[in-house]
Amino acid sequence: xxxxxxxxxxxxxxxxxxxxxxxxxxxxxxxxxxxxxxxxxxxxxxxxxxxxxxxxxxxxxxxxxxxxxxxxxxxxxxxxxxxxxxxxxxxxxxxxxxxxxxxxxxxxxxxxxxxxxxxxxxxxxxxxxxxxxxxxxxxxxxxxxxxxxxxxxxxxxxxxxxxxxxxxxxxxxxxxxxxxxxxxxxxxxxxxxxxxxxxxxxxxxxxxxxxxxxxxxxxxxxxxxxxxxxxxxxxxxxxxxxxxxxx
Numbered sequence: 391x392x393x394x395x396x397x398x399x400x401x402x403x404x405x406x407x408x409x410x411x412x413x414x415x416x417x418x419x420x421x422x423x424x425x426x427x428x429x430x431x432x433x434x435x436x437x438x439x440x441x442x443x444x445x446x447x448x449x450x451x452x453x454x455x456x457x458x459x460x461x462x463x464x465x466x467x468x469x470x471x472x473x474x475x476x477x478x479x480x481x482x483x484x485x486x487x488x489x490x491x492x493x494x495x496x497x498x499x500x501x502x503x504x505x506x507x508x509x510x511x512x513x514x515x516x517x518x519x520x521x522x523x524x525x526x527x528x529x530x531x532x533x534x535x536x537x538x539x540x541x542x543x544x545x546x547x548x549x550x551x552x553x554x555x556x557x558x559x560x561x562x563x564x565x566x567x568x569x570x571x572x573x574x575x576x577x578x579x580x581x582x583x584x585x586x587x588x589x590x591x592x593x594x595x596x597x598x599x600x601x602x603x604x605x606x607x608x609x610x611x612x613x614x615x616x617x618x619x620x621x622x623x624x625x626x627x628x629x630x631x632x633x634x635x636x637x
Contacts, residue, residue: 392416392418392451392453392454393580394414394416394439394453394580395416395449396448396450397413397449397450398411398413398449399412399435399447399449400445401443407603408434409434409438410603410604412431412604412606414599416549416582417580419580421579421580422581422583422598423583423584423585423591424582424583424585424599425599425600425601425615426601426627427627427630430602430603430604431605432553435604436584438450439471439549439551440468440551441464441468445458452470453470453548471548471550472542472547472550473542473550474535474542475554476553476554476555476557476558478534480526480534482527484526485522485525486526487506487510487513489526490505490512490540491509493541494544494545512543512544518533518537530563531558532559532564532566532567535563539567539570549582550580550581552582552584553584554586555571555585556585557586568594571583575594583595588616591612591616592616597609597610598610598611598612600619600624602623602627607621608621
């Protein structure tokens with residue numbers, strides 16, 4: 391059984407076709423990375439998977455269950471999917487510990503003690519124990535994003551979606567966040583990641599998919615995609631990144 395399977399996904403905004411008959415599958419413990427220029431459909435695709443956007447056609451299966459079927463509760467689906475976006479989206483009036491333990495307590499039925507014990511374990515493992523009782527605005531951007539990722543994984547989701555989680559960070563802070571994600575890969579977390587960080591894609595991806603105009607134009611191992619691209623559009627994309635010093 392696939393951890394995630396997308397069949398012929400289509401999504402439009404008016405006359406603008408954003409996702410075009412896209413197929414994608416993800417095995418348990420696998421990490422796939424989506425690359426492509428802004429507007430290629432990466433973020434929209436992730437938002438369709440966690441049902442923040444409604445698809446126009448196709449099917450989405452999470453661990454064999456059709457979550458795109460009419461009547462499926464988006465809240466129940468999202469309880470099984472961890473999602474982290476470009477903006478940290480931490481609650482500013484809650485401490486780090488309170489941010490991380492909110493969903494376990496309110497959605498997953500953890501007791502306050504169970505949630506806090508699990509949160510403290512994660513904070514200790516990833517070097518954030520001393521931030522537990524601080525508020526988000528006292529943290530660096532990298533620390534905030536790491537907290538957002540811990541909040542997404544505390545309930546052990548079936549799938550973790552990461553959408554350009556380093557785009558607002560400087561290089562030092564990017565390294566902090568990417569180290570955490572690499573650790574999650576080593577733990578066997580199933581992940582679908584959209585990124586412009588090609589070095590990161592090379593390090594963590596089992597497969598890289600290049601999107602343009604809502605279609606997967608080319609896919610393969612990081613080495614194949616980044617060192618021997620076949621499609622002209624991918625070659626042009628990588629050349630543009632190289633010219634910008636981002637490859």
